[in-house]
Structures are given as structure tokens and as C-alpha cells.
Amino acid sequence: MAVGFPTKVTYANGDVFSASDINDTNGTINLLGQSVTTSAGKNAVINGGMDIWQRGTSITTGNYVYTADRWQTWNNTVYTVSRQATGDTTNLPNIQYNLRFQRNSGSTSTTPTYLAQTLETSNSIPYAGKAITFSFYARKGANYSGASSTIPFQVRQGTGTDQNVIAGMTGVSDVINSSATLTTTWQRFTYTATVSSSATQLGFFFIMTGVGTAGANDYFDITGVQLELGSTATTFARTGSTYGGELSLCQRYYYQHIDANDKPVMQGGYFTANTIIGIIPLPVTMRTSPTINATNGTNYWVSYFNASADTFDTIVFGIVNGNAVNVEGSGNVLGTVGAATNIRSNNASAKLGMSAEL
Amino acid sequence: MINYTEKASSMGDKYIQADLDDGSTLFIPLDPANSDYQRYLKSLDEAATL
Numbered sequence: 001m002a003v004g005f006p007t008k009v010t011y012a013n014g015d016v017f018s019a020s021d022i023n024d025t026n027g028t029i030n031l032l033g034q035s036v037t038t039s040a041g042k043n044a045v046i047n048g049g050m051d052i053w054q055r056g057t058s059i060t061t062g063n064y065v066y067t068a069d070r071w072q073t074w075n076n077t078v079y080t081v082s083r084q085a086t087g088d089t090t091n092l093p094n095i096q097y098n099l100r101f102q103r104n105s106g107s108t109s110t111t112p113t114y115l116a117q118t119l120e121t122s123n124s125i126p127y128a129g130k131a132i133t134f135s136f137y138a139r140k141g142a143n144y145s146g147a148s149s150t151i152p153f154q155v156r157q158g159t160g161t162d163q164n165v166i167a168g169m170t171g172v173s174d175v176i177n178s179s180a181t182l183t184t185t186w187q188r189f190t191y192t193a194t195v196s197s198s199a200t201q202l203g204f205f206f207i208m209t210g211v212g213t214a215g216a217n218d219y220f221d222i223t224g225v226q227l228e229l230g231s232t233a234t235t236f237a238r239t240g241s242t243y244g245g246e247l248s249l250c251q252r253y254y255y256q257h258i259d260a261n262d263k264p265v266m267q268g269g270y271f272t273a274n275t276i277i278g279i280i281p282l283p284v285t286m287r288t289s290p291t292i293n294a295t296n297g298t299n300y301w302v303s304y305f306n307a308s309a310d311t312f313d314t315i316v317f318g319i320v321n322g323n324a325v326n327v328e329g330s331g332n333v334l335g336t337v338g339a340a341t342n343i344r345s346n347n348a349s350a351k352l353g354m355s356a357e358l
Numbered sequence: 359m360i361n362y363t364e365k366a367s368s369m370g371d372k373y374i375q376a377d378l379d380d381g382s383t384l385f386i387p388l389d390p391a392n393s394d395y396q397r398y399l400k401s402l403d404e405a406a407t408l
Contacts, residue, residue, distance in 0.1 A: 064397075164393060275368050288391035295382045317365075317373040317385030328368055351382065358393055 040241035042234070044119055044127065044202070046070045046249045048136075048225035049238050050083060050097045054256035055353070057083040061113060064166065066357060068099050069250035074166045076113035078104050079208070086223060091186035092137055093235055095224050102219035103145070103210040115222075116205035118165040118358045120287065124157075127229065129197035132175070134204070135190040135233040137224040140182035143215030151206055151220050152179040155193070155227070158201035162287075164358045165203025175202070182220055190233035202227070251284045258345050258352040265301065265315070265343040265352065268329070273337055276303055276329035277318060282354065286322040290354035300350040301329060305341035310334055315352060325354055362386075362398050374398050 052069040059065065059081050061073035067081035084100045086092050101115055134155050140146075155176040158169025173196070180189040195202070204227070210218060224236040240246035257280060258265055268278025282290075292315075299311040313331030320326065329343065345352075363375045374386040374395065386394045 162391065167393075167397075271368055277368070289387040289389040291387065291392060291394040292385040293382055294385065297381075316367070316383075317371070317375075317387070318367050318369065319371040320387050330368075355394070356392070 039237060040245060041239060042228050043237055043239045044123055044227040045117060045225045046239050046253075047246060048223075049095050049236065049246070050099045050223050051238070051243055052247055052250045053083050054250065054254055056259070064164075066254065066355075067115075069254060070117050070357075071099060072114075072116045072118070072164075072166065072357070074114040074116065074205075076109060076111045078107040078109045079113050080104055081115070084221065086186070086221075088186055092224065095137070095236065098137075098221045098223035100219050100221050101206070101208055102141070102217075103208070103214040105214050105216045105218070107210065107214040107218075108212070110210055112207050112209045114166060114205045114207055116166050116203065117225075118163075118203035119201070120358065121161045121200050124202040125200055127195045127202060127227075128199045129195060130229055131192060131194050131231050133190055133192045133226075133228055133230060133233045134176055135188060135224070135226045135228075135236070136180075136222055137186050137188050137236075138180055138182055138220055138222045139184055139186045141217030141219040141221075142184060143217040144182065144220060145211040145214065145218050146182075146208055146220070147211065149182050150179040151182055151208060153204060153206040154178075155191075155202065155204040157196055157199035158203075159198055160201055162358055163201055165201075165205060169201050169203065171198075175199075176204075186221075188224070188233070192231045248284050251282075252287050253355070253357045255282055255284075255286070255290070255354045256351075257354065258350055261345055261348040261350065263345045265345060266327070268303075268341050268343055270305070270333075270335040270337050270339045270341065271328070273335060274330065274333045276312070276333055276335065276341060276343065278327060278329070278341075278343060280325045280327065280352075282323055282325065286354065286356040287358075288356045289320045289322060290325065290356040292317055292320065292325060292327065293351070293353045293355055295349055295351035296331070297347060297349065299332075300345065300347040302344050302346040303329065303333070303335060303341040304344070305335055305339045310341075311346055320354075322356070360397075360401070362401065 160170035318326030
């Protein structure tokens, strides 16, 4: 709302409009028509738009199994989490993808199954003692079996440091404990509450509990998840603003280095005739020293050195920190001590990822 | 139930190895801030109380 009228009506090129040019005794200028829609960082939920899927775009649930980046499942193995195109520019603000949380067709499991995200302490503390608004877009599949078409969810707070919301947080309590009633059309759901002034941790989860035998479309879709300061749900925005920014934020927690055949793994050298060592720099500094998750097998890797190829089976731990991973090649390695080598994947199933998730 | 094994690299750096049902292997650093290492320590505590 404007608070006064300009006292100066004619401006020459180069004149500067200032507060003294306004007939307003309070001396306050409010801007008209400004709407912040894409400010990076206002949303505490990383990958709330379900853009980043480094581990794959269709993953079976399990205990502490990650699906879309930053999105973790728990308590059941008969669900599939997949990336879907929203294909809806009417009911969604131009969000490209959603996460589909689906009980597999024919399953009779009625075990509650969780979809969760935990915020780091460093990203939770700014919300302590403040009003927050939690919002998301969701819809159900035609055969969604959850009771009364609802999806229960909880936003939780704790007083520990970097603890997982599923594994348990010290001093845990609910900030929001509610449920959304879904239809087959996208809806936005918004909830406002106040975080405890002593909170050092935030996390949240959705719980789907299937009933009876799952049909072909026993799922809910979700996207545009946002947790922000204030009592109003503003337009959804990625935390990292752009796709690249969001990917970098995700890579603080997980980095998929290899997931296909004939991809560059690292430069290295023969430490012994039967052991290769090499270093993989990480694209961003990870939250902590990462776990290496490797899928190895017979001849899954190949070393090119001295104009020859040396296939081998296994990549194992060397030493790690948040900036780089030192790994060793072993298992049928046969080379020349001291020779430099270029390592590639040699099988479509070969995988190498680094995890620093909470 | 994950089976953990304590191992060391060729250069003597210790780590924890966990073989998963999906055929992949976790190589876990001995870092207290690493959540996989925390789960490993928790499994030791649980085993000790059985």
C-alpha cells in the first residue's frame, strides 16, 4: 500500500526519486505489486519439487532407503517410489515432476509406510521460535486405499544434532500432526504452526497405510513441498532456485558417481601389482565423510595402462573426507607397480555412489 | 539384519564393510557424524544387550 503522494511531478533524465519527494509524514515507502516467487533459500525442503533422482527414477521402498534425492522411505518393501511428469499447468505452478508413492498392485500389506525428509541442524535452527508454513501439492490414484482418502503427515522438531527423523530425535515432539484429504485432482494443502524456541532439528514424514489388496493405482502423488517462515504459503520455489542449484544442494548428501557402463571413474596408479589406488574428487563438499556404496562384480571395472586393458572386479574403501574419496581397485588386478592408469566402468550394473545422508 | 565386517585398506585405513541384499556393498568410514557408522555402533550396542 502506498502511504503518500509524490510532491514532485516532473522528473528530468537522471533525477533520483527519494523519500523526500513523497508527502508522507511517516517517511515509509511501500512497494506496490511485488510478489517474491522464486527467492532461493526461502524453502527449507531440498528437492521439494522432486527434480533430482540420482539413485534412479523407480526405487523399491525399505528401511532408510532413499528414493528421490533427500526423500527417504521406511518400514515396508512392497511399495515403489517413482518420478512422474505432472503434466498439469492448471492446478500446479509449473512444477515439472512429482513423486509417486505406490503400493505394488496385488500387495496385501497393511504396514504403515513412511516417506520422510530430515533437515540438518544448521538448516533447522533458523526456524526455532518462529511461525512456519508447511505446504505441498498432492493427489491420489483411482485405487488409493488409505482410510477416508487421507494421507497423514507429521512435522517434527527435536533438540539434538543432525539426527534422523525416522531413527528418532532427542526431545522429539510434533510441530504439525495432521492429514490431508486427497482427490484425484491436484490440490495444495497448507498448514501453519510455531516451532519451539529450543528446537535444533526439524523433519517430516507422510504415512501411507494400505487397506485390502492393492489395485493398479493404489498411490498418492506429491510435489511442491515447502517449509517456510511466516504464516502464509507463498508460491513454491526450489531451495536452490535452478535445477543446477538444487542438484548441488542434493550432492551435499549424496553423489552418484557411476551408474552405467563405460564411464570414467578416476585416474590412479598401481600401488602393487594387484592393487590400484585413485582419488575421486567430489563435486561439492559433503555433509560428512561419506559412505561409499559400490556394486561390484566380475570384470565390472577396467584399467587402461601401458597400452593395455586390465579388467578387475572390485572397488573398495581407501580413505574419505567431505571433499574427496580415495578408493582401491582389487580382485583380479594384474598390472605394473607404479604405472599410471585410467579406470572406467565395464558393466552396465557397475555403480559407485557416496552417501552423507543423516 | 545387516552383517558388518571390520576391515582395513592396503594403506592401513580402517573401515566397516556391509554387504546388502541388493548385491551392493557399503564401505563405511569410522566417522561419528556418518549415519551408517552410527547405525553400525547401534547394532553393536543391541548385540551386546541380547
